[in-house]
Amino acid sequence: MSEYKRAIVLGGGSEIALAIVRATVAADAHVLLLGRAGPHLSGAADALRGDGYRDVQTDLLDADDTPSHGRVLGDAFARLGGADLVVLAVGLLGERSGVPADVDGAVRVLSTNAVGAGSLLLHAAKELKDRGGGTLVVLSSVAGEVVRPANLVYGASKAALDALARGTGDALRGDGVRVLVVRPGFVRTRMTSGLRATPFAIDAAAVGRAVARGLERGKTVIWAPAALRWMLLVLKVMPRTVIRRLPL
Numbered sequence: 626m627s628e629y630k631r632a633i634v635l636g637g638g639s640e641i642a643l644a645i646v647r648a649t650v651a652a653d654a655h656v657l658l659l660g661r662a663g664p665h666l667s668g669a670a671d672a673l674r675g676d677g678y679r680d681v682q683t684d685l686l687d688a689d690d691t692p693s694h695g696r697v698l699g700d701a702f703a704r705l706g707g708a709d710l711v712v713l714a715v716g717l718l719g720e721r722s723g724v725p726a727d728v729d730g731a732v733r734v735l736s737t738n739a740v741g742a743g744s745l746l747l748h749a750a751k752e753l754k755d756r757g758g759g760t761l762v763v764l765s766s767v768a769g770e771v772v773r774p775a776n777l778v779y780g781a782s783k784a785a786l787d788a789l790a791r792g793t794g795d796a797l798r799g800d801g802v803r804v805l806v807v808r809p810g811f812v813r814t815r816m817t818s819g820l821r822a823t824p825f826a827i828d829a830a831a832v833g834r835a836v837a838r839g840l841e842r843g844k845t846v847i848w849a850p851a852a853l854r855w856m857l858l859v860l861k862v863m864p865r866t867v868i869r870r871l872p873l
């Protein structure tokens with residue numbers, strides 16, 4: 626278990642984020658979950674309280690309302706008296722069938738995953754830097770590493786977020802801000818319910834454990850499960866003609 630004492634989760638209703646908190650944050654820490662109003666957010670808070678977390682607070686966050694992010698993040702940091710861990714888990718999967726029939730829906734995925742999450746990332750990084758440092762865990766995806774036809778909009782949105790997160794980590798290395806980019810494969814959560822699991826499918830708790838290990842070992846990028854790193858290395862050198870035909 627880590628030394629984190631004040632944790633903020635952006636996308637507080639996320640099942641993966643909940644698992645990351647359980648694996649990395651001690652029960653005597655202060656935890657603030659920011660997300661959309663509804664049963665996912667309140668359910669995550671109740672679940673943590675049920676696990677013995679003594680101080681779990683919630684507040685509202687709309688990832689698409691980028692002009693509000695400076696104020697929302699500023700309030701969140703002020704409320705906890707600073708934060709040593711921020712988990713960015715906001716994300717939408719959207720349609721998975723090549724060029725989307727619903728272009729407006731695809732634009733929403735791009736907007737939330739790349740622009741909205743990107744805005745949250747930058748505001749969180751700035752708050753951490755201004756307050757002397759801390760750790761930022763960003764949920765990217767292997768889908769962004771090699772963008773496949775089946776998942777092209779989501780993959781492109783995660784590629785953008787992943788690049789922004791890695792660049793931010795590099796830029797703020799001397800300022801005490803550490804960015805861990807997490808690239809899961811198929812994780813069995815609400816987001817993927819009803820979809821056929823791909824090889825190497827895992828549950829959210831396994832992502833939590835992978836993040837805890839990655840933080841302990843000082844990693845800047847991790848894959849979950851770790852074997853995906855090598856699979857992606859192979860995929861990256863494959864010709865596009867092969868990638869187009871993969872049943873993934």
Ligand SMILES: NC(=O)c1ccc[n+]([C@@H]2O[C@H](COP(=O)([O-])OP(=O)(O)OC[C@H]3O[C@@H](n4cnc5c(N)ncnc54)[C@H](OP(=O)(O)O)[C@@H]3O)[C@@H](O)[C@H]2O)c1
Nearest residue numbers: 638639640641661665688714715716764766811812814816
């Ligand atoms: N599951 C996978 O296979 C997988 C694989 C790779 C990466 N990831 C990434 O991991 C992260 C967490 O995913 P998950 O599996 O835990 O799914 P999840 O439970 O659906 O979490 C996604 C979270 O994003 C929030 N969100 C979406 N749009 C939002 C908006 N406009 N404003 C505020 N919050 C918004 C959702 O809010 P609500 O609770 O209100 O819906 C939800 O809490 C995502 O970034 C996802 O892309 C997941």
